[in-house]
Amino acid sequence: MVTQVSPQLKIIALVGVLLIALAGSALVFMPRAKSGPVSAPSNPVVTTPAGTGSHHPGPVHVKVVRPAVDPQLPAPLRAALGRHPLVVVGTYDPQVGEDQLALAEARAGAAQGHASFLAVNLLDDRVAGLLTGKLGSGELLPTPGTLIYARPGKIVYRFDGYLDRAVIAQAVLDSK
Helix, strand or coil: CCCCCCCCHHHHHHHHHHHHHHHHHHHHHCCCCCCCCCCCCCCCCCCCCCCCCCCCCCCCCCCCCCCCCCCCCCCHHHHHHHHCCCEEEEECCCCHHHHHHHHHHHHHHHHHHCCCEEEEECCCCHHHHHHHHHHCCCCCCCCCCEEEECCCCCCEEEECCCHHHHHHHHHHHCCC
């Protein structure tokens, strides 16, 4: 008896083998932390009583530097890029039921690839309009579609149509 294997199952198996190989090579090539004895400092801290003229520094101020993000992007995408270096954007038309499946796969693929996720309703001109304007040359956002943005706001991957979560997760890993 001969069993047929679907092309989708072959792709999933290939992605699985690649992920296992990647994990194995990471274990081999990642630097290991060296452990050794911990020594006490050679200069012990000496406390002087108050009022003896010694100076005690005030609180330390740390300046938080936010990553650079394109200010012309819509606010939800700017916020996501401020938190994560890669953001998977799933575009959809809420009037098309099949788009919800593509959106769920994009969300799951982003999670598997450890990237942020943003759903963009193509009927919301405040977000979709700005993103369409950034495409230039009369292009439109796909429905459904998957775009991966990297800081500061550059599209590093675009696919028009449906993709499953494994392919999206691999695209995220390839974009790092």
